[in-house]
Amino acid sequence: MFDKFDQIFVTALHWLVSFLPEGLRPFVSALICIAFVMSVFPGVFALTTVLERKILGRIQNRYGPNRVGIPFTKIRLCGFGQFIPDGIKSLTKEDIVPRAADKVVHFLAPVVMLVPVLLAYAVLPFGKHMTITDYDAGLLFFFAVGGAVEVSVFMAGWSSRNKYSLLGAMRAIAQMVSYEIPLILSAVTVVMVVGSLNLSEIVKHQNNYTFGIAHWHVFTPWGLVGFILFFIASLAESNRTPFDLPEAESEIIAGYFTEYSGFKFALFFLGEYLGMFAIIGLGITLFLGGWTSPVSFLTWIPSYLWFLSKLMTIVFVFIWIRGTLPRLRMDQLMNFAWKFMLPLALINILVAGIWHYMAADWPRWLVCSAIIFGAYAILGRGLMQNQNFGKRIYRYAE
């Protein structure tokens, strides 16, 4: 019986599509899947904006928004209706385009950001048999469209003809490119152990249970390190604190979307948050078991609810980190990516290989954990020793 709840969306899709002739079925099926993604994830986005403001408020010892519930009524709903006036405000504000701006590129930049981010949702497995397009090279597709977002960041920064926008765009691109490498390398460990780039296959590999606990990749030494690296790199890819130097208000006003207002700003904001959800979704798929449940006696809960709850948990952790940690400076950020995360990701690949080839017993846990801990200690100590906290040296641009 619980299986029916689990597959309710799949059966609904098949039933809706069965009314049509054979030729039209792929198109209508695709359209219905697109409508599903476009309605669920912007809804989660709206919820997340309110949640973020409330959680950040509580961390900063104040209430977040708590007045607006259902508009035009007195029902407060603890402020969870805040996204409605926010959305209306963004849509009705005046769309100011600077006079010297490059009109076509300025107009297209939010669109070029949103399209790859929405394409990335096509390969994520939201539940059992619930992947929209199950590509054989699904993981590569995800990283490819992730790389296409950088073009839009540059377009936004350059077309505004504003030196702060350009500076913010350059910093954002440098940060995204630098953190793409530990992101991809930590995903490579999963691919090595599973043996496939297909995301549904990766989730199926984690669907076994020993002593009631699932074989999630995060419960292995290489998986834990891989998950932490992926988590930090995804914080950097989504330009979230502590990596939000390119777009922080006290640093550079708003970075590459300074000159955007109204609907275009809303599109950028939407694109950024949707990108965050997509990359968290990938992290859940790779390391946290996707749609599987952690313990074997809870498998009756539908798979998409597991995915959604894991997504919201990690979003909560993102917001928590935003409220807690200070911002990293640009050179600290780049040092961290290239000198700490990249060697650790490479050593993690080595450890995943050792894990795969050793026998499935307690020695491999010991060996792998020892290598990872040793690498972390050496890299960490080594890098901290090189910090000279003396007089500052200035380098000027020319």
Added chain:
Amino acid sequence: MTPLQACLLISALLFAIGFAGAVTRRHAILVLIGIELMLNAANLNLIAFWRFGPHPEALTGFIFVLFSMAMAGAEAAVGLALIIAIYRHKKTSNLDEVKELKG
């Protein structure tokens, strides 16, 4: 016209456009863009022949294209580094003005 001929015509036209740009424009970076377009045309040609030719299961054309893309990336990186170095030295990236070897 078979699909193979259509693909080959597109790749030939792409190659011609890339060649025309690389030979005609003055700016060094545009020449590099033309070269990248020519490389892509050749890759498209290879994939078309892999798909429509005999023995596609040998994957020869496919792997050739993967290596060709890697080489194109390496060559673009080195070429752009050269353009930046020349700009730093001669303060221009106009190919008509860097004709002499004399520093």
Added chain:
Amino acid sequence: MPPFFIITGIVTLLGAAFAMSLRNLVHCALAMAVAFSGIAALYLQLDAQFVGFAEILVYVGAIAILIVFAILLTRSGEAPEKSVLTSGWMAGIAVSAMVFTMLGWAVLNSSAIPKETPPAPVATVKNVGDALMTKFVLPLEIIGLVLTAAMIGAVIIALKEDSQKSKSEDGGQQ
């Protein structure tokens, strides 16, 4: 000819034509990115999925960004000077037209082109990986070496040479 194929082909060729003829360099680079995505779409229609995704990852995600950074670092983003074409541009266009005519004639009248379309090949990631590790392992290792050499070379060429040993990280990506 399926209509989607024709549309993708036209988009690619228009992107390439704009990339080579616009005055503003950044617009040229963006048109080139459009041409690359068009080519990736063509690869996807030719059942070469891995190559299509790799094209977007490598060309649009890395090479287009590199070119854009180089345009900014050489201060070519502003309006160009009087003419953007070299002195011998007519000969260049003539040669390119000749090249295309010759290639087009060869393609349309060749007897080496098979008449029937073979079935779609199975280019799963597993087959590609097997081929890379068994038949093509030597080129794989060599390309690793070439990419390392290119990366180190690019960083060294673009390095700022001044007395204070300051390192810059431009031009060293990919």
